[in-house]
Amino acid sequence: MRLVTRMKAMLERRTQKEMKDLRAVYAKAAAFEKKGMLAEAARSYRFFVSKLPEPTAYYNLGVIAKKMGAFDEAIAYYEQAITLKPDYAEAYANLGGIHNAKLEFNAALDCYGKAIAHNPALAEAYYNRGVILQELRRHDEALQDYETALALRPDYYLAYLNISVILYELKRKAEAARNYERILRRDPGHMDARWNLGLLKLSEGDYASGWALYEERLRLQDFGYNKVLQKPYWRGGQEIAGRTLLLKWEQGFGDTIQFCRYAKLARQAGAHVVLCVQEPLRRLIESLDEGITIIGEDEVPAHYDVHSHLMSLPGAFGTRVETVPFPAKYLSVDPAAIAAWQSRLAGFGGVRIGLIWAGNFQPDIIYVRRNDANRSVTLGHYSPLLDIPGASFFSLQKGPPAAQLTAAPPGHGILDFTREFADFADTGAFIENLDLVITVDTAVAHLAGALGKTVWILVPFVSCWRWLETRTDSPWYASVRLFRQQERGDWAPVIEDVRRELQVFVAGRGKIHPVTESPDDLTQG
Numbered sequence: 001m002r003l004v005t006r007m008k009a010m011l012e013r014r015t016q017k018e019m020k021d022l023r024a025v026y027a028k029a030a031a032f033e034k035k036g037m038l039a040e041a042a043r044s045y046r047f048f049v050s051k052l053p054e055p056t057a058y059y060n061l062g063v064i065a066k067k068m069g070a071f072d073e074a075i076a077y078y079e080q081a082i083t084l085k086p087d088y089a090e091a092y093a094n095l096g097g098i099h100n101a102k103l104e105f106n107a108a109l110d111c112y113g114k115a116i117a118h119n120p121a122l123a124e125a126y127y128n129r130g131v132i133l134q135e136l137r138r139h140d141e142a143l144q145d146y147e148t149a150l151a152l153r154p155d156y157y158l159a160y161l162n163i164s165v166i167l168y169e170l171k172r173k174a175e176a177a178r179n180y181e182r183i184l185r186r187d188p189g190h191m192d193a194r195w196n197l198g199l200l201k202l203s204e205g206d207y208a209s210g211w212a213l214y215e216e217r218l219r220l221q222d223f224g225y226n227k228v229l230q231k232p233y234w235r236g237g238q239e240i241a242g243r244t245l246l247l248k249w250e251q252g253f254g255d256t257i258q259f260c261r262y263a264k265l266a267r268q269a270g271a272h273v274v275l276c277v278q279e280p281l282r283r284l285i286e287s288l289d290e291g292i293t294i295i296g297e298d299e300v301p302a303h304y305d306v307h308s309h310l311m312s313l314p315g316a317f318g319t320r321v322e323t324v325p326f327p328a329k330y331l332s333v334d335p336a337a338i339a340a341w342q343s344r345l346a347g348f349g350g351v352r353i354g355l356i357w358a359g360n361f362q363p364d365i366i367y368v369r370r371n372d373a374n375r376s377v378t379l380g381h382y383s384p385l386l387d388i389p390g391a392s393f394f395s396l397q398k399g400p401p402a403a404q405l406t407a408a409p410p411g412h413g414i415l416d417f418t419r420e421f422a423d424f425a426d427t428g429a430f431i432e433n434l435d436l437v438i439t440v441d442t443a444v445a446h447l448a449g450a451l452g453k454t455v456w457i458l459v460p461f462v463s464c465w466r467w468l469e470t471r472t473d474s475p476w477y478a479s480v481r482l483f484r485q486q487e488r489g490d491w492a493p494v495i496e497d498v499r500r501e502l503q504v505f506v507a508g509r510g511k512i513h514p515v516t517e518s519p520d521d522l523t524q525g
Helices: 002-013 016-034 038-051 055-067 071-084 089-101 105-118 123-135 139-152 157-169 173-186 191-203 207-214 224-228 253-259 261-268 279-285 310-316 335-344 366-375 379-385 400-407 424-431 443-450 492-509
Strands: 244-248 272-276 293-295 306-309 351-356 391-395 414-416 436-440 455-459 480-484
Touching: 016 038, 016 055, 038 055, 055 071, 055 089, 071 089, 089 105, 089 123, 105 123, 123 139, 123 157, 139 157, 157 173, 157 191, 173 191, 191 207, 207 310, 244 261, 244 310, 253 261, 253 279, 253 310, 253 443, 261 272, 261 310, 279 424, 306 310, 335 424, 351 379, 351 443, 351 492, 379 400, 379 492, 400 414, 424 443, 436 443, 436 492, 443 455, 455 492, 480 492
Parallel strands: 244 272, 244 306, 272 293, 351 391, 351 436, 391 414, 436 455, 455 480
Antiparallel strands: none
16 A cells, blocks of 8 residues: 555656656656667666556566566566556466466466456466466366457467367377367467377377377477488488488487387498487497487487488387287397396395386476376385285385385385496396386386386376377387276275286296395395
8 A cells, every 4th residue: 555655745746847758758668678679678777666666567577577487576577567557467477477387286276266356257267276276186177267268369379289188198089189189270380289199199000190289299399409400301201222311319318228229220221320319328328229329418420411310210210010020029238237236236136126106306497297196106005015925025216206105114125226227238137137126107117118018007097108098018118018097096906907917927926036145234335
């Protein structure tokens, strides 16, 4: 109230000339903002509000502060704008956006609710509230908000896209596909719709359509590496024999492990292959084929004729579900490293089982954050497995979720050597001494599969496209078995299935590793 009273008093004292000068300052600030000169615009707006505390100027300061990453400062400016104009719906909406960016979802929902209360025609507020409700998996409410946004703005493509994503997550895939196709009828080149429809097609095993649509990721994602490459992009169709093909990793470690097999296929087609991979994978992937040159993740070779990303190659080679190359095994690790672990683990009898319970959580990337919440479990979920006689359990978990092992109750029986794993080759050498890996959908699942080791993967209700729809096996890895969640978020029946099958597995294997010594400390590191 003091700010409002002050504003009224100042307005009463302003002369016509002073008001004209202040409006000129405001116009100058707006011009700076339009040109992207944010610091200059902010200085001008701050001068303006020091003389005349006007809500739109505070609102603009909030917009600038957010663009500059000063979230707390932006919050303060929006709150000042709302103090001066309590029904300022746009300020509430932008304030909600900042709380959303800070993962303060309840505060964001409150702001969007107030924005809608003050302006029921504000389509963006409904849409953004829907985004948060979707994040919180309150799907019915999110769908309602998206539908309202579309009623207000029929061309709101983002709402159509998010509705399709929710329908996909609800396994209403036919409806999701129709929604994507509705977008594409209006805009045949719509990148997001084409890419998402591609993922849907791949998940259904329609590789003929899926790979072509999947190429949209090259327009959607920031492949900065491509900017330094001057040679043509290879998508198949042109003769590759005798030419040097530069292949680049993309996305996560698991993607590189899964699709590096295509470098081998390209070499068999007669190409000279140079494969660029992430450093933690370099030693592992050097085992792929001695005729393939492996380089570091940001390197560019002195010579190449064409280039491609690894995940473009399934389409280039016309891969179908029944023609996936090298499903049995295509990577290996140093025999000496395997032997070294064999010697160290000689004292652990029974069937050796590796465990991973969580993926790589990246809170700042929304689709990674959502996927991780979907696929990961906690160490506690594995508790029913740990008392099976004749089994020894080993942690393969890296990253922050590994701390759950330290916090677990005494006597949990899981051994941990992961501090000694410097890269995936080290992890692979250890896995070669195990009988089974049980994991959620992580890069190590791909590592074990590529090594031909038996691996059981816990697959969420809505799985990644690569695991298809209902199969319990995988065309990508002959040694993989999938345990699928039947109800969203309910892992208990999955763990029950794993326990039952693990009892059979252990009984069938018997004590295949003789016990030479029983260690006193069950958490090695």
